Amino acid sequence: MGLLDSIDLNKLPKHVAIIMDGNGRWAKERGEDRVYGHHEGVVSVREIVNASAEIGIKYLTLYAFSAENWNRPKEEVDALMELLVNTIRKETDELDKNNVRLSIIGDFASLPLICQKELNEAMDLTAKNTGLNLILALSYSSRREIADAARKIALDVVAGKLQPGDINENSFKNYLYTSAFPDPELMIRTSGEYRISNYLLYQLAYAELYFTNKHWPDFRKNDLIDALLNYQQRERRFGKTSEQIQKNTPQHV
Ligand code: IPE
Ligand code: IPE
Ligand code: MG
Numbered sequence: 679m680g681l682l683d684s685i686d687l688n689k690l691p692k693h694v695a696i697i698m699d700g701n702g703r704w705a706k707e708r709g710e711d712r713v714y715g716h717h718e719g720v721v722s723v724r725e726i727v728n729a730s731a732e733i734g735i736k737y738l739t740l741y742a743f744s745a746e747n748w749n750r751p752k753e754e755v756d757a758l759m760e761l762l763v764n765t766i767r768k769e770t771d772e773l774d775k776n777n778v779r780l781s782i783i784g785d786f787a788s789l790p791l792i793c794q795k796e797l798n799e800a801m802d803l804t805a806k807n808t809g810l811n812l813i814l815a816l817s818y819s820s821r822r823e824i825a826d827a828a829r830k831i832a833l834d835v836v837a838g839k840l841q842p843g844d845i846n847e848n849s850f851k852n853y854l855y856t857s858a859f860p861d862p863e864l865m866i867r868t869s870g871e872y873r874i875s876n877y878l879l880y881q882l883a884y885a886e887l888y889f890t891n892k893h894w895p896d897f898r899k900n901d902l903i904d905a906l907l908n909y910q911q912r913e914r915r916f917g918k919t920s921e922q923i924q925k926n927t928p929q930h931v
Contacts, residue, residue, distance in 0.1 A: 680913050681900055681903045681907075682733070682903060683754045684903075684907060685733065685903060685906055685907065685910070687734060688908050689907060689910045690733065690734055690735060690736060690906070691735065691737075691864040691886075691906070692735070692860055692863065692904075693735075693736065693737035693739070693771065693860050693861065693862040693863060693864075694730065694735055694737070694738050694739070694862060694863075694864045694865075694866065694902075694905075695738075695739040695740075695864070695865045695877070695878055695881075695882070695885070696726070696738070696739070696740050696741065696864070696865070696866045696867070696868075697741045697796075697865070697866070697867040697868070697874075698719060698722070698723070698740055698741060698742065698894040698897075699867055699868050699869035699871055699894060699900060700715075700868050700869025700870075700892075700894045700895075701715035701716045701718070701893065701894050701895060702715050702716075703715070703717065703721040703830075703869065703893055703930045704719075704893035704894065704895045705718070705852070706785075706816060707893075709837070712754060713753075713754065713757040713758075713761075714783045715893075715894075715895055716757065716758060716761055717761065718895045719895050719897035720765050721895065722733065722894055722896075722897050722898060723740065724741050724769065724898070725899055726738070726777065726898075726899070726902055727773070728813055728899075729811055729894060729899040729903075731776055731777070731778060731809055731810040731900070733812065733902075733906070734809065735774055735902075736757075737810075737811045737902035738810060738812055738813065739783070739813040739814075739815060739856075739859075739862060739878070740764070740812070740813070740814055740815065741818065741875075741877050742814050742815060742816055743758060743784075743787075743815075743816050743817055743818070744815075744818055744819065744875060744876060744877075745784070745817055745818060745819035745822060745856045745876070746819070746875075746876065747817075748788075751908065751911070755839070757792055758807060759789070759790050761846050762793055762796075763790075763792055763793050763796050763818070764925055766793075766796045766797060766800050769795055770799070770803060770804070771798040771808075773800070773804055773812065774804050774807065774811070775802055776809060776876070777807045777808060777809030778804060778810045778811075778812050779804045779805065779806075779807040779808070779809070779810070779811050779812065780797075780800050780810055780811070780813075780814070780882050781801065781810050781811060781812070781813045781814070781822035781858070781859075781913075782797055782801065782814050782815075782856045783813055783814070783815050783816075783818055783823070783856060784815050784816040784817040784818035784819075784855070785817040785818070785819070785822065786815045786816070786817070786822035788807065789816060789817055791921070792838060793816075797814075797816075802878060808835055808870075809931055811859065812860040813856075813859065815877070815878075818855075818876075818877070819876050820876045820878055820880070821876060821893030821928070822856055822881070823855050823856075823880075824854070826853075826855075827850060827853035827854050828853075830853045831853055832848070833858075833896075838901075847858060850880075851880075851909070853911065854880060854881070856878070856881055861882070861883070861884070861885065862878065862881060862885050863880045863885060863886060863909070863914075864880060864886050864888060864905065864906070865877075865878070865882050865885045865888065866880050866888045866889075866890070866905050867887075867888075867889050867890075868890055868892055868893060868897050868901075869890075869891070869892070869893050869894065870889065870890075870891040872889055876927055878926065884914070884916060886909050886912050886914065888905045888908055888909065890904075892903070895910060911930075
Protein backbone atom coordinates (compact mmCIF):
# COMPACT_ATOMS: atom_id res chain seq x y z
CA MET A 679 0.00 0.00 0.00
CA GLY A 680 1.49 3.33 -1.06
CA LEU A 681 1.41 6.54 0.95
CA LEU A 682 -1.36 7.79 -1.34
CA ASP A 683 -3.64 4.93 -0.30
CA SER A 684 -3.47 6.01 3.34
CA ILE A 685 -5.37 9.21 2.54
CA ASP A 686 -9.01 9.14 3.60
CA LEU A 687 -10.80 10.48 0.55
CA ASN A 688 -13.85 11.32 2.66
CA LYS A 689 -11.78 13.71 4.75
CA LEU A 690 -9.94 15.59 2.03
CA PRO A 691 -9.69 19.36 2.33
CA LYS A 692 -11.53 20.96 -0.57
CA HIS A 693 -9.11 23.84 -0.65
CA VAL A 694 -5.38 23.79 0.10
CA ALA A 695 -3.41 27.05 0.20
CA ILE A 696 0.39 27.03 0.03
CA ILE A 697 3.09 29.60 0.77
CA MET A 698 5.87 28.37 -1.48
CA ASP A 699 8.89 29.62 0.46
CA GLY A 700 12.62 28.94 0.45
CA ASN A 701 13.63 29.03 -3.21
CA GLY A 702 16.41 31.53 -2.50
CA ARG A 703 17.89 29.59 0.42
CA TRP A 704 17.65 26.32 -1.50
CA ALA A 705 19.77 27.84 -4.29
CA LYS A 706 22.25 29.52 -1.93
CA GLU A 707 22.83 26.20 -0.13
CA ARG A 708 23.95 24.85 -3.51
CA GLY A 709 26.17 27.83 -4.23
CA GLU A 710 23.76 29.03 -6.91
CA ASP A 711 21.98 32.27 -7.64
CA ARG A 712 18.53 32.78 -6.07
CA VAL A 713 16.89 32.72 -9.50
CA TYR A 714 18.05 29.12 -9.97
CA GLY A 715 15.93 28.29 -6.92
CA HIS A 716 12.90 29.91 -8.51
CA HIS A 717 13.37 27.81 -11.65
CA GLU A 718 13.59 24.63 -9.58
CA GLY A 719 10.52 25.79 -7.67
CA VAL A 720 8.52 25.55 -10.88
CA VAL A 721 9.24 21.81 -10.98
CA SER A 722 7.61 21.51 -7.56
CA VAL A 723 4.66 23.61 -8.72
CA ARG A 724 4.08 21.24 -11.63
CA GLU A 725 4.29 18.17 -9.40
CA ILE A 726 2.05 19.59 -6.67
CA VAL A 727 -0.58 20.74 -9.19
CA ASN A 728 -0.65 17.28 -10.80
CA ALA A 729 -0.72 15.51 -7.44
CA SER A 730 -3.54 17.74 -6.16
CA ALA A 731 -5.61 16.98 -9.26
CA GLU A 732 -4.90 13.27 -8.92
CA ILE A 733 -5.81 13.18 -5.22
CA GLY A 734 -9.03 15.06 -5.87
CA ILE A 735 -8.42 18.41 -4.21
CA LYS A 736 -10.81 20.91 -5.78
CA TYR A 737 -8.99 24.20 -5.06
CA LEU A 738 -5.27 24.86 -4.78
CA THR A 739 -4.07 28.40 -4.09
CA LEU A 740 -0.36 29.06 -4.54
CA TYR A 741 1.33 32.21 -3.24
CA ALA A 742 3.62 32.96 -6.16
CA PHE A 743 4.41 36.66 -5.68
CA SER A 744 3.37 38.98 -2.87
CA ALA A 745 2.75 42.72 -3.14
CA GLU A 746 5.77 43.07 -0.84
CA ASN A 747 7.95 41.06 -3.23
CA TRP A 748 8.06 44.10 -5.55
CA ASN A 749 10.61 45.45 -3.05
CA ARG A 750 13.18 42.80 -3.99
CA PRO A 751 16.16 43.70 -6.20
CA LYS A 752 14.99 44.61 -9.70
CA GLU A 753 16.95 41.74 -11.31
CA GLU A 754 15.13 39.19 -9.16
CA VAL A 755 11.71 40.75 -9.80
CA ASP A 756 12.40 40.82 -13.55
CA ALA A 757 13.56 37.21 -13.49
CA LEU A 758 10.43 36.14 -11.59
CA MET A 759 8.13 37.91 -14.07
CA GLU A 760 9.95 36.33 -16.98
CA LEU A 761 9.71 32.93 -15.34
CA LEU A 762 5.99 33.50 -14.84
CA VAL A 763 5.41 34.32 -18.51
CA ASN A 764 7.48 31.39 -19.73
CA THR A 765 5.90 28.94 -17.31
CA ILE A 766 2.36 29.95 -18.19
CA ARG A 767 3.22 29.76 -21.89
CA LYS A 768 4.74 26.29 -21.51
CA GLU A 769 2.27 24.74 -19.09
CA THR A 770 -1.14 26.01 -20.23
CA ASP A 771 -1.82 23.20 -22.71
CA GLU A 772 -0.96 20.61 -20.08
CA LEU A 773 -3.19 22.34 -17.52
CA ASP A 774 -6.01 22.36 -20.05
CA LYS A 775 -5.50 18.70 -20.89
CA ASN A 776 -5.69 17.89 -17.19
CA ASN A 777 -9.01 19.76 -16.87
CA VAL A 778 -7.41 22.41 -14.59
CA ARG A 779 -9.02 25.84 -14.42
CA LEU A 780 -6.66 28.76 -13.78
CA SER A 781 -7.62 31.86 -11.77
CA ILE A 782 -5.62 34.77 -10.39
CA ILE A 783 -6.02 36.74 -7.18
CA GLY A 784 -4.10 39.94 -6.49
CA ASP A 785 -3.39 43.27 -8.11
CA PHE A 786 -3.52 42.00 -11.69
CA ALA A 787 -3.05 45.48 -13.22
CA SER A 788 0.34 45.89 -11.51
CA LEU A 789 1.81 42.94 -13.43
CA PRO A 790 3.79 43.62 -16.63
CA LEU A 791 1.48 43.71 -19.68
CA ILE A 792 3.04 40.61 -21.19
CA CYS A 793 2.24 38.68 -17.99
CA GLN A 794 -1.33 39.97 -18.04
CA LYS A 795 -1.70 38.87 -21.66
CA GLU A 796 -0.36 35.33 -21.08
CA LEU A 797 -2.43 34.93 -17.93
CA ASN A 798 -5.60 36.20 -19.61
CA GLU A 799 -5.12 33.74 -22.47
CA ALA A 800 -4.51 30.87 -20.06
CA MET A 801 -7.56 31.80 -17.97
CA ASP A 802 -9.75 32.05 -21.07
CA LEU A 803 -8.53 28.73 -22.43
CA THR A 804 -9.13 26.88 -19.16
CA ALA A 805 -12.32 28.70 -18.10
CA LYS A 806 -14.57 25.80 -19.05
CA ASN A 807 -12.57 23.18 -17.15
CA THR A 808 -14.20 21.39 -14.25
CA GLY A 809 -11.30 19.65 -12.46
CA LEU A 810 -8.83 21.30 -10.13
CA ASN A 811 -9.15 25.06 -9.64
CA LEU A 812 -5.61 26.41 -9.60
CA ILE A 813 -5.51 29.89 -8.09
CA LEU A 814 -2.29 31.87 -8.32
CA ALA A 815 -1.81 34.70 -5.82
CA LEU A 816 0.18 37.28 -7.76
CA SER A 817 1.07 40.75 -6.53
CA TYR A 818 -1.21 39.71 -3.69
CA SER A 819 -1.72 41.51 -0.39
CA SER A 820 -4.45 40.30 1.93
CA ARG A 821 -4.70 43.65 3.71
CA ARG A 822 -5.17 45.37 0.36
CA GLU A 823 -7.80 42.78 -0.56
CA ILE A 824 -9.71 43.55 2.65
CA ALA A 825 -9.37 47.32 2.13
CA ASP A 826 -10.55 46.89 -1.48
CA ALA A 827 -13.57 44.96 -0.21
CA ALA A 828 -14.41 47.79 2.19
CA ARG A 829 -14.20 50.31 -0.66
CA LYS A 830 -16.42 48.20 -2.96
CA ILE A 831 -18.96 47.81 -0.17
CA ALA A 832 -18.96 51.59 0.42
CA LEU A 833 -19.56 52.17 -3.30
CA ASP A 834 -22.47 49.70 -3.32
CA VAL A 835 -23.99 51.40 -0.29
CA VAL A 836 -23.64 54.84 -1.89
CA ALA A 837 -25.24 53.45 -5.08
CA GLY A 838 -28.13 52.12 -3.02
CA LYS A 839 -27.36 48.50 -3.98
CA LEU A 840 -26.59 47.44 -0.43
CA GLN A 841 -27.97 48.41 2.98
CA PRO A 842 -25.43 48.85 5.80
CA GLY A 843 -27.52 46.39 7.81
CA ASP A 844 -26.88 43.71 5.19
CA ILE A 845 -23.13 43.77 5.71
CA ASN A 846 -22.14 40.65 7.61
CA GLU A 847 -19.47 37.94 7.55
CA ASN A 848 -21.08 36.15 4.63
CA SER A 849 -21.89 39.13 2.43
CA PHE A 850 -18.42 40.53 3.14
CA LYS A 851 -16.87 37.41 1.60
CA ASN A 852 -18.53 38.24 -1.70
CA TYR A 853 -16.34 41.31 -2.00
CA LEU A 854 -13.04 39.50 -1.57
CA TYR A 855 -10.94 38.39 -4.57
CA THR A 856 -11.73 34.83 -3.48
CA SER A 857 -15.53 35.22 -3.59
CA ALA A 858 -15.88 32.26 -5.98
CA PHE A 859 -13.87 29.87 -3.79
CA PRO A 860 -14.49 28.21 -0.41
CA ASP A 861 -12.09 29.03 2.43
CA PRO A 862 -8.95 26.87 2.62
CA GLU A 863 -9.14 24.15 5.27
CA LEU A 864 -5.37 23.60 5.12
CA MET A 865 -2.52 26.09 4.74
CA ILE A 866 0.99 24.78 4.14
CA ARG A 867 4.16 26.88 4.41
CA THR A 868 7.53 25.50 3.44
CA SER A 869 11.02 26.51 4.56
CA GLY A 870 10.57 26.70 8.32
CA GLU A 871 9.08 30.18 8.56
CA TYR A 872 6.18 30.44 11.00
CA ARG A 873 4.27 33.39 9.60
CA ILE A 874 1.40 34.19 7.29
CA SER A 875 3.09 37.02 5.31
CA ASN A 876 -0.11 38.88 4.40
CA TYR A 877 -1.75 35.80 2.87
CA LEU A 878 -5.52 35.15 2.93
CA LEU A 879 -5.94 36.68 6.39
CA TYR A 880 -9.75 36.59 6.30
CA GLN A 881 -10.01 33.23 4.54
CA LEU A 882 -7.60 31.37 6.84
CA ALA A 883 -9.55 32.23 10.00
CA TYR A 884 -10.14 28.53 10.79
CA ALA A 885 -7.62 26.81 8.54
CA GLU A 886 -5.32 24.12 9.88
CA LEU A 887 -1.73 25.35 9.56
CA TYR A 888 1.09 23.02 8.52
CA PHE A 889 4.73 24.04 8.52
CA THR A 890 7.64 22.07 7.14
CA ASN A 891 11.36 22.83 7.12
CA LYS A 892 11.72 21.64 3.54
CA HIS A 893 12.45 24.36 1.01
CA TRP A 894 9.90 24.68 -1.76
CA PRO A 895 12.05 23.10 -4.53
CA ASP A 896 12.29 19.97 -2.32
CA PHE A 897 8.54 19.84 -1.60
CA ARG A 898 7.08 17.07 -3.73
CA LYS A 899 4.09 14.77 -3.98
CA ASN A 900 4.96 12.70 -0.89
CA ASP A 901 5.36 15.88 1.15
CA LEU A 902 1.88 16.99 0.10
CA ILE A 903 0.56 13.59 1.10
CA ASP A 904 2.33 13.90 4.50
CA ALA A 905 0.64 17.26 5.01
CA LEU A 906 -2.76 15.82 4.08
CA LEU A 907 -2.28 12.84 6.42
CA ASN A 908 -1.29 15.21 9.22
CA TYR A 909 -4.38 17.32 8.49
CA GLN A 910 -6.60 14.24 8.63
CA GLN A 911 -5.39 13.44 12.14
CA ARG A 912 -6.50 16.78 13.51
CA GLU A 913 -9.74 17.43 15.27
CA ARG A 914 -11.37 20.57 13.91
CA ARG A 915 -13.46 21.87 16.77
CA PHE A 916 -14.66 25.31 15.64
CA GLY A 917 -15.10 26.42 19.23
CA LYS A 918 -16.92 23.29 20.36
CA THR A 919 -15.65 20.67 22.78
CA SER A 920 -13.98 17.48 21.70
CA GLU A 921 -16.92 15.49 23.14
CA GLN A 922 -19.40 17.36 20.96
CA ILE A 923 -17.32 16.67 17.86
CA GLN A 924 -16.89 12.96 18.63
CA LYS A 925 -20.61 12.51 19.19
CA ASN A 926 -21.51 14.03 15.82
CA THR A 927 -18.79 12.48 13.68
CA PRO A 928 -19.18 8.86 12.71
CA GLN A 929 -15.87 7.18 13.47
CA HIS A 930 -13.94 5.93 10.48
CA VAL A 931 -13.17 2.24 10.64
C1 IPE B 1 9.70 31.94 -2.34
O1 IPE B 1 11.05 31.76 -2.10
C2 IPE B 1 9.42 32.49 -3.71
C3 IPE B 1 9.00 33.89 -3.75
C4 IPE B 1 8.79 34.65 -2.70
C5 IPE B 1 8.79 34.48 -5.05
P1 IPE B 1 11.95 32.96 -1.59
O2 IPE B 1 12.47 33.70 -2.78
O3 IPE B 1 11.24 33.80 -0.60
O4 IPE B 1 13.15 32.18 -0.90
P2 IPE B 1 13.87 32.56 0.47
O5 IPE B 1 12.80 32.68 1.52
O6 IPE B 1 14.58 33.86 0.26
O7 IPE B 1 14.78 31.41 0.73
C1 IPE C 1 5.86 35.04 0.85
O1 IPE C 1 7.20 34.67 0.87
C2 IPE C 1 5.43 35.29 -0.53
C3 IPE C 1 5.54 34.15 -1.46
C4 IPE C 1 5.80 32.92 -1.14
C5 IPE C 1 5.30 34.46 -2.83
P1 IPE C 1 8.33 35.70 1.32
O2 IPE C 1 9.58 34.94 1.38
O3 IPE C 1 8.30 36.91 0.48
O4 IPE C 1 7.82 36.08 2.79
P2 IPE C 1 8.50 36.94 3.94
O5 IPE C 1 8.53 38.35 3.47
O6 IPE C 1 9.85 36.38 4.18
O7 IPE C 1 7.61 36.76 5.11
MG1 MG D 1 11.05 33.71 1.43
